[in-house]
Amino acid sequence: MAVQVIRYTHGGKPGWGVVHAGRIAPLSRDYASTADFVREGMAEAHALGPDAAQLPLAQVTLLSPVTDDRQFICQGINYASHVRESGMDPDKIGFNTIFTKAPSCLTSAYADVVRPAHVQLLDYEVELGLVMRRPLTKATVVGPDQLHEWLAGVTIVNDLSARDVQLPQAQFYKGKSYRGFGPTGPCLLLLSAQEWRLWPQLRMRLQVNGQLRQDAYCGEMLFKPHQTLTELSALHDLQPGDLIATGTPAGCAARAPNRLAMWVARHLLSEQGKWRMFIRNGLRNAAYLRPGDTVTASIRTDDGALDLGEQRNRIVAP
Incomplete structure (x- = not known):
């Protein structure tokens, strides 16, 4: 059975716990990092049942279940729908786009997010996050039925x-x-070997101020988790607790311009002129996030058997 693990502070003290029906069963140790929890705390998390859940969830402050000492690796254009809205043909993209984010950008699922003063085109991307279970330090072929061997769980x-x-x-x-x-x-949702087979059924949804913007199943990924683990293993080391964000579907604020605008940009404008036009058009796009907006995101199977919870972040001015 999937286990919802959270990291939190209560009374000024950090802790880890398992959520059961709105209450927390605290783990016996405060793990300094996600790596420490994955290495040493997963067995206890699986063992903590509802009878141990005495702390109300509403009384704690949630933290990111991935600590900022971990790698934050990302996949880009990994859904055909997002490839198309970006102005490209998914049939012509034969490679897995990999990049990184700074781990210092990690924050809570309920934290306010500051839009920097110089940023005007702030976009959102709901993604399924994979959290490593064990080191992957040499080129390895990971099969689709081996995810439970290498991954601890999933998060939003x-x-x-x-x-x-x-x-x-x-x-x-x-x-x-x-x-x-x-x-x-x-939460970090810990999955069994059998539950890992259900990852394609996970449904991602993102809303801005209650308006649905993104809605897709994780199974629509172009490069599946086992393929990405296999490819990454040949590039650099992965360690327990490292986070891999697997890409976003269509529905982002940023969209490719129409064909006429693209022709003008390509043939009549300088590189600087092209991007001035992009920003000018973006400022007229109400889909970009502004201070005062609230972004909610959820990932779960339609039957609720696997539920990663819901994020709720408010965008604020500096």
Whole structure:
């Protein structure tokens, strides 16, 4: 049975616990990092039943279940629907796009997110996050039925992005790594071997001020988790607690311009002129996030058997 693990503070003290029907069963130790919890605390988390849940969830302050000493690795354009809205043909993309975000951008699923003063085109991206269970330190072929061997669980990630930095400057890391640009959680959902087979049935939804913007199943990924683990294993080491965000579906604020605008930009404008036009058009796009907006995101199976909870982040001015 899937286990909802949270990291929190209560009375000024940090802790980890298992959620049962709105109450928390605290773990006996406060693990300093997600790596420590994954290595040493998962057995206890599986063993803590409802009878041990005495602390009301409403009395704690939630933290990201992924600590900022972990790697934060991301996949881009990993859903055909998002590829199309970005102005590309998914049939012509034969590679897995990998980049990183700064771990210092990780924040709580309920934290306010500051939109930096110079950022005007702030976008959202709901994503399924994979959390490593064990080290992956050499080239390894990971099969689709071996996810439970390498991954501890899943969590919700909102890959917030300053499009007016990311795209004109061609700076994915810079445009996506401002502090607070990585709401994660509320929980780390630990899965059994059998439950890992259900990951394609997980349904991602994101709303802004109650308006549904993104709605898709994780099974629509172009590059599946086992393929991404296999590819990453040949690049660099992965360690317990590291986070992999697996890409977002269609529905983002940023969209490719129409064909006429693209032709004009390509043939008549300088590089600087093209991006000035992009930002000018973006300022007229009400879908970008503004101070006062509230973003909610959830991931769960339609039958509720697997439920990663719900994020609720308010965008605020500096």
